Amino acid sequence: MRRSRTSTKVNTALAIGAAAVAVGATAYALSSKSSSKTAKTFFKANEIGRPVGDQDSESSSKDDDEFDFVIVGGGTAAMVLANRLTDRSDFKVLVIEAGNSGRGVSAARIPAAFSQLQRTQHDWSYWTVPQKGCNNRELPWTRTKMLGGCSSGNALMFHLGAPEDYDKWARLQKGADGAEGWAYKGFKKYLQKFETFVPHPEVPCPTEERGKTGPVKTGYFGFFTDTGKAFISSCEAIGIPHVPDVNTSKGTMGVTRTPTYIDPQGRRVSTEAAYLTREVLARPNLKVVCGAHVTKIRFNDSKRAVGVEFAEKKDGPVYFIGARKEVILSAGAVNTPQILLLSGIGPESELSKHSIPVIHPLPGVGQHLVDHIVFNSSFPTRPGYHTGRFLRPKNAWQKLSMARAVAQYMINGTGPLTTHTQECMAFVRLGDGELGRKFGGASDESEGGEVMEDSTSGKGTPDVEMMVSPLAWRDHGHKIFDIPEAMTISTTLLRPTSNGTVTLKSADPWEKPLIDPCYLTTKHDMEILVRGVRLAHELANTEPLKSILDQSVQHPLLDHALGTKSNAEIEEIVRSRAETLYHPSCSARMALLEDGGVVDTRLQVYGVQGLRIVDASVQPEIVSGHTAGPTIAIAEMAADLIKEEY
Numbered sequence: 001m002r003r004s005r006t007s008t009k010v011n012t013a014l015a016i017g018a019a020a021v022a023v024g025a026t027a028y029a030l031s032s033k034s035s036s037k038t039a040k041t042f043f044k045a046n047e048i049g050r051p052v053g054d055q056d057s058e059s060s061s062k063d064d065d066e067f068d069f070v071i072v073g074g075g076t077a078a079m080v081l082a083n084r085l086t087d088r089s090d091f092k093v094l095v096i097e098a099g100n101s102g103r104g105v106s107a108a109r110i111p112a113a114f115s116q117l118q119r120t121q122h123d124w125s126y127w128t129v130p131q132k133g134c135n136n137r138e139l140p141w142t143r144t145k146m147l148g149g150c151s152s153g154n155a156l157m158f159h160l161g162a163p164e165d166y167d168k169w170a171r172l173q174k175g176a177d178g179a180e181g182w183a184y185k186g187f188k189k190y191l192q193k194f195e196t197f198v199p200h201p202e203v204p205c206p207t208e209e210r211g212k213t214g215p216v217k218t219g220y221f222g223f224f225t226d227t228g229k230a231f232i233s234s235c236e237a238i239g240i241p242h243v244p245d246v247n248t249s250k251g252t253m254g255v256t257r258t259p260t261y262i263d264p265q266g267r268r269v270s271t272e273a274a275y276l277t278r279e280v281l282a283r284p285n286l287k288v289v290c291g292a293h294v295t296k297i298r299f300n301d302s303k304r305a306v307g308v309e310f311a312e313k314k315d316g317p318v319y320f321i322g323a324r325k326e327v328i329l330s331a332g333a334v335n336t337p338q339i340l341l342l343s344g345i346g347p348e349s350e351l352s353k354h355s356i357p358v359i360h361p362l363p364g365v366g367q368h369l370v371d372h373i374v375f376n377s378s379f380p381t382r383p384g385y386h387t388g389r390f391l392r393p394k395n396a397w398q399k400l401s402m403a404r405a406v407a408q409y410m411i412n413g414t415g416p417l418t419t420h421t422q423e424c425m426a427f428v429r430l431g432d433g434e435l436g437r438k439f440g441g442a443s444d445e446s447e448g449g450e451v452m453e454d455s456t457s458g459k460g461t462p463d464v465e466m467m468v469s470p471l472a473w474r475d476h477g478h479k480i481f482d483i484p485e486a487m488t489i490s491t492t493l494l495r496p497t498s499n500g501t502v503t504l505k506s507a508d509p510w511e512k513p514l515i516d517p518c519y520l521t522t523k524h525d526m527e528i529l530v531r532g533v534r535l536a537h538e539l540a541n542t543e544p545l546k547s548i549l550d551q552s553v554q555h556p557l558l559d560h561a562l563g564t565k566s567n568a569e570i571e572e573i574v575r576s577r578a579e580t581l582y583h584p585s586c587s588a589r590m591a592l593l594e595d596g597g598v599v600d601t602r603l604q605v606y607g608v609q610g611l612r613i614v615d616a617s618v619q620p621e622i623v624s625g626h627t628a629g630p631t632i633a634i635a636e637m638a639a640d641l642i643k644e645e646y
């Protein structure tokens with residue numbers, strides 16, 4: 001099915017509007033006055049690399065020109081490595097990022113504006129191939145192209161998955177050396193290491209298990225409305241317990257107000273902001289190149305990664321830079337497998353299809369790609385419950401509300417511009433158990449329902465996440481939702497059994513890879529998602545949420561009739577509307593070689609030397625939650641593994 005390319009131009013993206021952009025510049029200036037003192041911050045490709053093809057220059061490999069570690073991609077994980085590795089003065093580190101810094105980009109700092117980065121120069125603007133399970137639609141896959149990567153453009157929700165997810169990661173390594181370090185007991189220290197939880201005066205929350213000294217500030221500084229409050233109460237009314245903290249060793253089940261990566265001044269905490277501080281950038285052993293696209297990793301005859309090639313544009317000069325110890329791939333779950341394939345590491349059939357010389361055959365590269373898929377149900381609300389009135393003003397009164405919101409943000413960093421939209425998260429199990437039974441499941445066949453395959457990491461872990469937002473949108477906010485007042489309950493499939501691939505369209509490094517997550521291609525995935533959509537409808541019809549809704553409003557974009565439809569009808573609607581929740585993972589997973597692994601428990605790529613992967617692609621299985629936190633923790637652990645080694 002053809003997608004509408006024109007919609008990519010309609011940057012209404014939750015239509016935060018020009019006011020947010022204007023205030024953003026101010027907010028940024030206020031928040032980082034001192035950064036202008038940094039002497040040299042970012043470098044250009046030609047200031048660091050040696051031109052490829054220029055024999056004199058290539059062979060004049062002065063020790064000074066090389067780095068111990070060359071990090072490919074300056075994203076979420078890479079910023080952690082840049083910081084942690086350069087606290088060792090004997091390590092010389094280079095980061096090469098295709099995008100630029102997010103420090104001066106207001107949409108990367110103001111929480112409410114995050115979707116404005118999508119389909120701009122700050123986005124890789126990927127699309128999937130047609131998805132059979134989604135009525136052959138091609139789905140947009142935003143990936144932020146900027147220092148901090150997706151942590152600079154994500155929805156700011158702080159969640160770490162379930163403790164059992166990590167125990168399963170360790171189990172999947174089947175006793176390999178180092179496997180136990182990935183189990184929750186060992187990995188927990190890295191989940192805490194990156195965080196400093198900042199208590200909010202109005203949101204009581206136990207802090208025993210929250211991080212206290214990490215660079216990343218978390219807390220409850222996002223905007224919170226009565227819709228969020230009502231959602232929590234409705235969840236409780238149907239048996240989903242309210243828990244003050246879903247990020248602890250006790251597990252993640254239940255409903256809670258969403259903790260965020262927003263600081264007390266109302267600004268996004270990306271990993272660029274947290275880890276690449278002025279002091280870190282000033283370290284003499286760190287250099288960061290921006291606006292440079294890595295096209296290939298080079299290997300010597302002993303299959304050792306010796307450096308990378310990179311360029312600023314397709315037809316521009318190509319440069320090389322050497323890595324004495326390691327090349328570290330941190331280009332994310334799409335670009336990491338793409339770069340491996342372009343460099344001759346991957347399934348032989350895939351490499352030969354594009355006439356790429358094989359450095360090392362590795363069947364798992366680009367396989368096992370998993371993502372979370374989400375279905376948004378929209379319901380009409382009574383006036384006053386819709387954040388859109390601040391962010392997308394339609395009349396003079398609403399414009400005044402927006403002006404007030406802008407002023408509030410500028411003065412004290414609070415108010416509607418700190419919304420990240422998803423105010424609450426509820427983690428539930430619908431494959432079995434009481435809720436599962438209620439929506440069509442059964443724990444054994446004698447109960448008449450269908451027993452589902454259990455794809456979770458343990459009996460106490462979720463398979464579905466429900467979220468609530470006092471806004472309504474389609475196509476990631478790129479389609480105008482012209483209803484005066486509406487809210488959304490989102491249903492996310494957390495443990496899909498469908499998985500797919502990242503492959504090459506051609507051997508041209510500037511061509512976008514083929515992304516095929518194979519969404520909703522198993523019976524399990526569709527069945528669980530349909531149960532979740534029924535749960536969304538049930539929540540909307542449970543007090544106090546029920547009273548917030550205005551059932552009299554009729555509009556084809558609204559879903560209050562969804563609950564009256566048959567499973568087959570809901571299935572059809574889900575296939576026609578489900579979208580990515582932006583969590584691609586596992587495309588270069590840590591697993592045994594015979595299980596399709598790409599890296600071992602030290603994150604070193606099998607079969608070659610001097611090449612490690614540190615990003616969301618190494619997750620052995622996708623966590624039952626959000627992926628930024630686990631990725632940051634993976635990078636924290638990787639930094640220790642690397643320091644141990646040298």
Ligand SMILES: Cc1cc2nc3c(=O)[nH]c(=O)nc-3n(C[C@H](O)[C@H](O)[C@H](O)COP(=O)(O)OP(=O)(O)OC[C@H]3O[C@@H](n4cnc5c(N)ncnc54)[C@H](O)[C@@H]3O)c2cc1C
Pocket residue numbers: 072073074075076077078096097098099142143144145146147148149150151153154155156157158159292293294295330331332333335336339581582583584614615616617626627628629631
């Ligand atoms: C819109 C959106 C909303 C999300 N919401 C949340 C949320 O609320 N909470 C949460 O926990 N997670 C969320 N996520 C997911 C989470 O942010 C990601 O899983 C995580 O940040 C991925 O980190 P990474 O290091 O693997 O990759 P990235 O952060 O994507 O970093 C990869 C970096 O490599 C660079 N790069 C790629 N290829 C090249 C190349 N060839 N040369 C040079 N540089 C290159 C990229 O530009 C990028 O900077 C969201 C993601 C998105 C996009």
